[in-house]
Amino acid sequence: MEISEIASELLEKGEVSLIIGYDKKGYPCFIKDKEETKRLVFNEGCFNNLSVYLTRIKEKCAIVAKPCDVKSIIGLIQENQIKREDVVIIGVTCPGLNLKKCLSCDCQNPSFCDYTIGEKIGEKEKMDKFAEIIEFEKKNPRERWNYFKNEFSRCIRCYACRQVCPLCYCETCIVDVSIPQWISKANSSSSNFIFHITRALHLAGRCVGCGECERVCPMNIPLSLLNLKIEKDVFELFDYTPGKDVDLKPPFQTFKKGDYNEFIG
Amino acid sequence: MNLSDKLLNKEKLNDFIKALKKDFSVLLPVKDGNLIFFKGLKDGIKPCFDYSIASSHPLKSIFLPQREELFRFKIKKNEIEILESSMNDEKRIIIGCRPCEAKGLTIIDKPFLEWQPRDEAYLKRRENTIIISILCPEPEDTCFCTSLGYNLEDGSDILMIELSGCYYLEVLTERGENLVKDLPLAEDKKIKEKEKEILTSKIKRHISINSPIAFDNPLWKEISQKCLGCGICTYLCPTCYCFDIADEKNSRFRCWDSCSFSYFTKMAAHQPRPEQFQRYRNRIMHKFSYFKERFNEFACVGCGRCIRHCPVSMDIMEVIEKSGVRSQESGVKG
Ligand code: SF4
Ligand code: SF4
Ligand code: SF4
Ligand code: SF4
Ligand code: SF4
Numbered sequence: 001m002e003i004s005e006i007a008s009e010l011l012e013k014g015e016v017s018l019i020i021g022y023d024k025k026g027y028p029c030f031i032k033d034k035e036e037t038k039r040l041v042f043n044e045g046c047f048n049n050l051s052v053y054l055t056r057i058k059e060k061c062a063i064v065a066k067p068c069d070v071k072s073i074i075g076l077i078q079e080n081q082i083k084r085e086d087v088v089i090i091g092v093t094c095p096g097l098n099l100k101k102c103l104s105c106d107c108q109n110p111s112f113c114d115y116t117i118g119e120k121i122g123e124k125e126k127m128d129k130f131a132e133i134i135e136f137e138k139k140n141p142r143e144r145w146n147y148f149k150n151e152f153s154r155c156i157r158c159y160a161c162r163q164v165c166p167l168c169y170c171e172t173c174i175v176d177v178s179i180p181q182w183i184s185k186a187n188s189s190s191s192n193f194i195f196h197i198t199r200a201l202h203l204a205g206r207c208v209g210c211g212e213c214e215r216v217c218p219m220n221i222p223l224s225l226l227n228l229k230i231e232k233d234v235f236e237l238f239d240y241t242p243g244k245d246v247d248l249k250p251p252f253q254t255f256k257k258g259d260y261n262e263f264i265g
Numbered sequence: 266m267n268l269s270d271k272l273l274n275k276e277k278l279n280d281f282i283k284a285l286k287k288d289f290s291v292l293l294p295v296k297d298g299n300l301i302f303f304k305g306l307k308d309g310i311k312p313c314f315d316y317s318i319a320s321s322h323p324l325k326s327i328f329l330p331q332r333e334e335l336f337r338f339k340i341k342k343n344e345i346e347i348l349e350s351s352m353n354d355e356k357r358i359i360i361g362c363r364p365c366e367a368k369g370l371t372i373i374d375k376p377f378l379e380w381q382p383r384d385e386a387y388l389k390r391r392e393n394t395i396i397i398s399i400l401c402p403e404p405e406d407t408c409f410c411t412s413l414g415y416n417l418e419d420g421s422d423i424l425m426i427e428l429s430g431c432y433y434l435e436v437l438t439e440r441g442e443n444l445v446k447d448l449p450l451a452e453d454k455k456i457k458e459k460e461k462e463i464l465t466s467k468i469k470r471h472i473s474i475n476s477p478i479a480f481d482n483p484l485w486k487e488i489s490q491k492c493l494g495c496g497i498c499t500y501l502c503p504t505c506y507c508f509d510i511a512d513e514k515n516s517r518f519r520c521w522d523s524c525s526f527s528y529f530t531k532m533a534a535h536q537p538r539p540e541q542f543q544r545y546r547n548r549i550m551h552k553f554s555y556f557k558e559r560f561n562e563f564a565c566v567g568c569g570r571c572i573r574h575c576p577v578s579m580d581i582m583e584v585i586e587k588s589g590v591r592s593q594e595s596g597v598k599g
Contacts, residue, residue, distance in 0.1 A: 027578035030490050048577060052493065056541075154300075156322075156331060158496035159526075164576045176528045184513055186332035186520035216576035218497055219321065220300060 006115050007037040010062050020053050021064035022046040042092045049210045054082050055169040062088035067107035071208035071243025072166040093118035101211040104129035133228045152192040154219040161213035167206045200226045205234045205251045208243035271434040271448040289358045314361045315402045323503035324366035328390045332520045357394045364398045365410045365566040367420030369503030375560045395440055399425040407569030409470040426460045472582050476589035478553045488587055489545035491577040498571035499523035504564045
């Protein structure tokens with residue numbers, strides 16, 4: 001079946017009142033009307049991770065999701081932000097888009113979905129996801145510091161990286177609080193650093209590597225590199241990969257005997 | 266003073282810029298990966314005039330820096346001592362910005378300079394900065410400057426047009442004229458009109474903003490449903506000028522702010538637009554209605570940055586076309 005047929009049926013039967021999907025240009029679109037479902041497609045231009053809308057939309061909806069987007073839907077369910085039964089997931093098989101993350105992507109066929117669209121895709125050769133960060137870790141602390149200081153200095157604090165992140169759903173973000181002011185509102189080299197470290201750490205064990213933050217950054221700041229470091233640390237210390245298994249407890253929601261706790265001293 | 270157009274041989278460009286450096290600090294577009302920033306001319310800096318995307322920061326950031334200290338202060342017992350910040354009164358020349366960006370400054374001038382009190386820091390920078398814009402080599406798919414009804418020359422002191430072998434310099438102000446006194450005269454003035462026509466004919470997108478934008482259009486919610494409320498469209502816009510003021514340590518500064526943000530104006534009283542559709546509507550209304558009512562022009566120059574960079578591909582041109590419909594029951598507030 002086509003996305004549009006499923007969408008039209010879901011609306012017709014009243015199972016959902018809204019479909020979040022992509023139009024022909026690959027842009028996000030919201031469909032409420034059965035007649036409009038013809039606009040829904042999936043193509044190589046569908047970059048957005050639409051699950052960012054799930055915490056903003058207050059109605060029962062269906063969502064078109066790439067296999068990698070399903071990970072953040074799983075994250076949102078694990079964190080009690082949405083209920084599985086409130087969202088119909090229309091998964092699409094994905095050969096990889098023209099994005100860096102696709103080179104090391106480990107999921108071409110969606111799981112966890114209510115519907116799957118597209119032919120099953122066979123195993124592909126993929127790059128080691130952590131290769132880039134392993135290389136980066138070889139630099140000494142000063143070099144790493146200087147690298148990020150230089151990259152973050154371009155940040156204009158537009159917060160698009162935060163707004164577009166499906167797991168950055170706090171209603172009040174620490175940078176927005178002005179009484180007291182935790183992080184300076186103005187961009188400066190030190191406040192940019194604090195913002196970015198905070199953002200990355202708040203996503204530890206939660207970031208699913210969808211890469212949206214980096215994709216939308218108008219200043220080309222390599223946010224994925226920082227995310228990857230934290231993903232790797234969480235994997236090594238807690239043997240956990242975000243967005244894989246909805247029944248697992250993310251490391252910061254639970255405690256296991258023998259968890260890494262050297263930092264407690 | 267008579268203004269006359271000049272020619273600048275391409276081979277002489279470097280010498281011309283070097284000569285300017287004696288009296289001015291010169292800012293030029295420089296490539297940094299895929300990005301373009303205006304940087305001060307130093308040894309080893311290679312300007313890039315034929316950049317095919319708009320500069321990564323809007324030109325306004327040179328006149329209204331993202332963070333700007335207003336003054337410093339000392340608190341002693343019951344007294345506060347104010348220490349004035351020194352205003353930057355460097356004489357500057359910007360070479361190679363896009364014409365729409367120069368136009369954008371003339372829009373910010375209105376609230377900042379026509380309204381009282383005038384913004385002295387902004388005024389000083391405007392007075393001290395000469396602008397030589399360059400006619401775009403190729404418009405981008407998202408450009409729609411011709412829809413806004415302004416002249417390509419607006420806001421520039423000189424408009425530079427690249428020809429083969431030389432630059433045509435259309436001199437637009439006296440201070441521009443003073444810079445190019447010694448250059449040879451451009452005899453054939455038709456060239457510039459022809460080049461401008463070629464550029465404008467390449468601009469693919471057009472809108473007519475005939476019907477006024479309607480505040481009570483029932484479609485606003487639908488139109489802006491995708492908007493995530495980030496700061497990209499306002500921060501990168503060459504005509505958005507909202508700022509916040511804050512104190513930190515012993516310094517009072519202002520920094521950019523955006524009506525897209527959920528906490529906009531919260532520091533003053535409250536956020537009068539609690540929902541994102543209201544905030545998105547405000548951006549469009551401000552540009553195409555409120556500003557127009559006050560200053561008789563639109564607060565948009567059609568640079569297309571907000572279209573190009575929006576994370577969810579909101580398209581201001583489509584929005585304008587859809588938003589001109591008024592609800593039957595007028596007086597709806599929200
Ligand atoms: S999107 Fe880029 S420029 Fe904007 S706040 Fe994030 S890192 Fe900074
Ligand atoms: S990659 Fe970026 S946008 Fe995606 S989940 Fe991680 S932090 Fe959020
Ligand atoms: S850039 Fe797009 S998502 Fe961000 S505030 Fe503007 S319209 Fe909304
Ligand atoms: S096109 Fe967008 S970014 Fe450019 S001036 Fe108009 S509103 Fe601003
Ligand atoms: S559109 Fe919004 S941010 Fe831009 S100037 Fe108007 S109120 Fe300010």
